[in-house]
Amino acid sequence: MPPTGTDAGSTVPIRTLVLGLLGYALLALGGVGAGGTLVRDPLIADTALTWVRFGHGRDLATAVLYIGLALAVWAWVRLGREVHARQVGARGVLAVIGAWVAPLVLAPPLFSRDVYSYLAQGNLALNGLDPYQVGPAALPGTLTDNVSWVWQNTVAPYGPLFVLAAKGVVAVTGENPVTGVIAMRLVMLVGLGLACWAVPGLARHLGGRASTALWLAVANPLILVHLVGGAHNDLLMVGLMAAGVLLALERRHAAGFAVVTLAAAVKATAAVALPFLVWVWAARLSGSPGRRFLRAGAAGVAVFVGVFAMTTVVAGVDLGWVAGLQTSSTIVNWLSLPTGAGMLIHWLVSLVFDVSNGPFVTVGRLLGSLLLAVVAVRQWWRSRDGGPGAVRRCALVLLAVATLAPATLPWYFSWPLVLAAGLAWRLPALVPAVAASVWLLLVTFPSGDTALNSWGYLAGATVCAGLAAVSLVRPDPLRLSDGWATRSRSAP
Known part of the structure; x- marks a missing residue:
């Protein structure tokens, strides 16, 4: 058996890769009619393609999207079996991730409309308005028109680094929501790249396997569909957080604190990791426990204050985002x-x-x-x-x-997942993890509306999640291949 944290297989699973690629391509295609669509899409408005947004056209787009989602989940579970059997290593999983992400880059927002809020907040900052004081409705226009009514008058709850990033995106793309969504997604993909780099290193320190960690925390359709397809800023946050934690474990403590601070400057949740990194730093110092804690704590606070202050000054904002954190209670x-x-x-x-x-x-x-x-x-x-x-x-x-x-919200569970994926996961523990991931993936409708009050739909989602989980340990749990083989043998 290979040592902990390493992988025996380096093969790229072509069939699994192609299966998932087809699934994500269908997701992107179906999203044109059934995703978080624009109020007025400049690409298809006044063309013969508008039918895909209404009536039977939208029904067809929804069907295509869910077929793609089923193929994506199937491919992920199949990849999990190959990883567990050590047929595919970390490099193979990374190749699969790269292929699966490609169709999502150009897709409309999937299972969320939050990216339109990001763009509108960046537009506020670009035009000299404070997104911590006013909501998107303060600046009417194309970007604001696509923001959900719930958030029209809501101030931004995000940190200065993210406001700076959103401002930069709008400065490049203007009020074109299509190119704005793609550019914002490319910014978020920096987080995916950081996660791909950090997760194997975390597995090395936490006793897990790099391939299993990448499969669970990055190739997971909960991550790819919601964070990449939905273009959520949580992707940038978790990537920076994972990278910072790894740097701290690698004894680069000041750098680790700085990177996790940048994660908190995207979304405040990442700050949860900082007090734990104080203990990591203190354990490497000499002296009494109290003295080590004070030295590490003082150094950590100095790094945090310096990096956060610099980010705030460069972004040209203040600490108004702290009050904005309360906006999530609207949900x-x-x-x-x-x-x-x-x-x-x-x-x-x-x-x-x-x-x-x-x-x-x-x-x-x-x-x-x-x-x-x-x-x-x-x-x-x-x-x-x-x-x-x-x-x-x-x-x-x-x-x-x-x-x-x-x-x-379902994608919030990416926060612990990116760190916990590096643990030594055994197959019995991976089964409920698959079930939870698939269920959380499904409890939002493609348009971004919640499905948590649609009990019949949730029952179906629960069945699908259970089937996916069982498939990890028992391929073809419905014995469909047996039935096909029986019919083939009985054919003349």
Whole structure:
């Protein structure tokens, strides 16, 4: 057996690659009619192709998209079997990822419309308005027209580095939403590249295999469809965060703190990793435990303040994004466990009393925040030995943030996944990971609307997720090939 963190197979699985490539190409094609489409698409407006956005045309586009999604999931599970059998190594997985991403680069936004908000916020900054003070509606135009009504008057909750990136994209592409989406996606792909570089290194430190980690955290359709296809800035954040954590594990502590700070300057969630990196740094210093902690903490704070301040000055903004973090509370769905608990209790009470759900959701979220604080402090304190153990506990806290925060969206689970993928995953643990990934992939409609209240659809999504998970350990669980072979033998 090869040593931990290495891979025996270097073959590129051509059939699996082509299967997934076909799936993602169909996803991109179906997204033209069924994805997060533009209010007025300059590429097909006033042409014979407009039929794909309405009626039976949209139904056909939706069918094509879901066929592509099924092929993409099938290819991913098949790749997982090949990785587990050590037929495919890290280089083979990277080749597959590159091929699968290619069709998504030019695709319309898939399963989300958030990228239009990013562009509108960049347009505000480019025109001298503060995206931390006003929402997209303050600057009417083509970009603003495509922002969801929920976010029209909402200030940006993102850090200065992301505002700077969005501003730069709009400076290059102007108010053309098509080229703007593609350019924004290319910026996000920097995060994918960083993840491809960092995840194998994390596996080396955390005891896992590089090929398994890449398959689980990067080739995963939850990541490719939602973060690449949806062009979410979470992709840039997790890539920077993973790279920074790896640098810290490689004893380049100041550089690690700087890169994770850049991740937090995209989206504040990445800052969760910084206190854990203090322990990693302290473990490599000499002296008493208290003295080592103070030295590492002071150095880490100095790096954080310096990098964040520089980024803020270059972006030309202030700290208004801190207040903007509250905007996510607008999202109310039961994927957030505290919110879901409040909704469930309200439903039970409403069987007897006619009351608003607001207080129940508020109390649920308050209790969830308290529980999250307890979990975070407890896990941080247990990370005092530093090293890989601190990273494992950091991933656990990121999982707690994703599930216990007031608002949760499916792609939030990429936060812990990019770090946890480097652990020594055994096949029994990978089965529920596949099920969760596929289920989270499916609980949003291609247009970006949530499917969490469509119970019949969710039942189907659960069946599909279970089938994908079983397929990881038992190819062809429905025994379709046996039936085909039987019919072939009985044919004259």
